[in-house]
Amino acid sequence: MNLDLVLHICEPDAITELSTQKVHFENWECSNGLSLMLVKANIFKSIKGSIPECTKATDYLTAMDGQFIKSGKQMASTLMEKLSSMKHHGLKGVRDHIMRMRDLVTQLKELEIDISESFL
Structure with a gap:
């Protein structure tokens, strides 16, 4: 076809x-x-x-x-807020918490936002 x-x-x-x-x-x-x-x-x-x-x-x-263009600055701000406010509540394992944090850092790196090691 x-x-x-x-x-x-x-x-x-x-x-x-x-x-x-x-x-x-x-x-x-x-x-x-x-x-x-x-x-x-x-x-x-x-x-x-x-x-x-x-x-x-x-x-x-x-x-x-x-109609659906994303704002890079807005996305970076949202990701930084999520990363800085993440807390381990003990409901899931530490490994899962670390993997979610790494995922946020990877998304920030894709937006060309550098995260220093001291922050993590």
């Missing part, structure tokens, strides 16, 4: 009577329509209203992605 053809191949030039790419263009156009319909059918209605209408699946996905 080549549903993802539209995501891997750029839109071909419009076909003319002399065009030899008619089959390629029709496959791309079919893939675009099916992909767009599939994406629209599987997102929440509350999200649909905030995304502008698009005729291409790639444009629609780009517009949808723009």
